[in-house]
Amino acid sequence: MAEDGFVRVDGLTRHFALGAGGLLGGRPQIVRAVDDVSFSIRRGETLAVVGESGCGKTTVGRLVLRLIEADAGRIEIGGTDIRALDDAALRRFRRRIQIVIQDPFGSLNPRMTIGAIILEPLEVHREGNAASRRARLAALLEMVGLPAEFAARFPHELSGGQRQRVGIARALALETDLLVCDEAVSALDVSVQAQIVNLLQRIKREQGLTYLFISHDMAIVRHMADRIAVMYLGQIVETGPKRAIFDAPAHPYTRALLASVPRSEPGTRPAPAVLGDIPSPIDPPPGCRFHTRCPHAGDICRTVRPAPVALAAAHTASCHLLDPATAAQLRSPS
Known part of the structure; x- marks a missing residue:
C-alpha cells in the first residue's frame, strides 16, 4: 500500500453465514464475500474498484464506511482507525x-421534500x-x-438524474x-450518466474530495x-x-474484462474471452480463484494462491504466470 494513503485498508475480510445448511441441515454455508483485501487511496484521488457482479466490491465499500x-x-x-471507534465517536x-x-429513488424518503432530505x-x-442551513x-x-x-418538490417529481x-x-x-460511489451512475440513461460523471469530477476538483468509485462499467471507470x-x-x-491497467493489463481476468467493453470502431476490440460461469463464493476454488476460467492455468494455479507481483510503478498483479519463480512451470509442456 502507498505510504501516503489517506485511506488505508489492510487485510479486510468479511464472510456471511447462510444458516445451518438449509432445510436438510448439514454444515453451515459461508459466503466468502471479501477475503484479505488491501489497498490505499491518496487524498484527492479516485480509486475505482471493478469486477463482475458478486465479486465483493459493494461489500468493500460498506465495510470501509462501517x-x-x-x-x-x-x-x-x-489517520483514524475507524474499527476502533465506539458508537459515539463513529457517529x-x-x-x-x-x-x-x-438507486437514486430508493435512497430518498418519498414523504420528504428535496430540501428536507438535503438538510437532514x-x-x-x-x-x-x-x-445557516x-x-x-x-x-x-x-x-x-x-x-x-x-x-x-418531492422525489417522485424528479427524473432519475x-x-x-x-x-x-x-x-x-x-x-x-x-x-x-457505489454504482452511482449505472441505473441512469447513458446521456445522464455522462452528466453525473462530469458533475462528480467537477465537485472532486472544487472540494478536494477523495473517491472510492465502485463500478462494473469499465467505460465509466476510464473517465473517473x-x-x-x-x-x-x-x-x-x-x-x-488507470493508464497501466487499460494499456497493459497483466492479469488474465483484467484482460477479459477489458475485452468485453464495447467499442465504437469496428475491428478495434479484442475477441472476448469465453470464461464460463463464475464459481460460487460459498465454495471458491483453491489456489488462484480464477484458475477454473483461466486459459493459462496449470497445476500450481489449482493449489497455491499467487502472491502480488510488482510489474511497474504502483502496478501489481497476482498471477503465477507473472512470477519468474513459477512462470516456467506454466510455460513448459505438460
Whole structure:
C-alpha cells in the first residue's frame, strides 16, 4: 500500500453465514464475500474498484464506511482507525465519510421534500441554525446544478438524474472527505450518466474530495478513475494506475474484462474471452480463484494462491504466470 494513503485498508475480510445448511441441515454455508483485501487511496484521488457482479466490491465499500462490520482487517481514514471507534465517536466521524448508492429513488424518503432530505444530515449532527442551513441548502442545490425551487418538490417529481444529484448534495452537506460511489451512475440513461460523471469530477476538483468509485462499467471507470483495483471472487487480483491497467493489463481476468467493453470502431476490440460461469463464493476454488476460467492455468494455479507481483510503478498483479519463480512451470509442456 502507498505510504501516503489517506485511506488505508489492510487485510479486510468479511464472510456471511447462510444458516445451518438449509432445510436438510448439514454444515453451515459461508459466503466468502471479501477475503484479505488491501489497498490505499491518496487524498484527492479516485480509486475505482471493478469486477463482475458478486465479486465483493459493494461489500468493500460498506465495510470501509462501517455500514457493516468486518470480521478482520484494519481500516484507516485520515489517520483514524475507524474499527476502533465506539458508537459515539463513529457517529461524529461519519460526517466525513458518505455514500452515493445505485438507486437514486430508493435512497430518498418519498414523504420528504428535496430540501428536507438535503438538510437532514445538518439536523442530525446539529449543525448551524435555521438561517445557516437555508444558506447551505441553496449552495448545495447550486453545486449539483438544481434550481432553488426544487427544494419544495418531492422525489417522485424528479427524473432519475435529478434524484441522483439530490443524493450527491445530501452526501456533501457536511464536511465530507471521502465519498463512496457505489454504482452511482449505472441505473441512469447513458446521456445522464455522462452528466453525473462530469458533475462528480467537477465537485472532486472544487472540494478536494477523495473517491472510492465502485463500478462494473469499465467505460465509466476510464473517465473517473486515477487508479484501479480489479476484484475477483472477494480478492483483489490487480491494481495500478488507470493508464497501466487499460494499456497493459497483466492479469488474465483484467484482460477479459477489458475485452468485453464495447467499442465504437469496428475491428478495434479484442475477441472476448469465453470464461464460463463464475464459481460460487460459498465454495471458491483453491489456489488462484480464477484458475477454473483461466486459459493459462496449470497445476500450481489449482493449489497455491499467487502472491502480488510488482510489474511497474504502483502496478501489481497476482498471477503465477507473472512470477519468474513459477512462470516456467506454466510455460513448459505438460
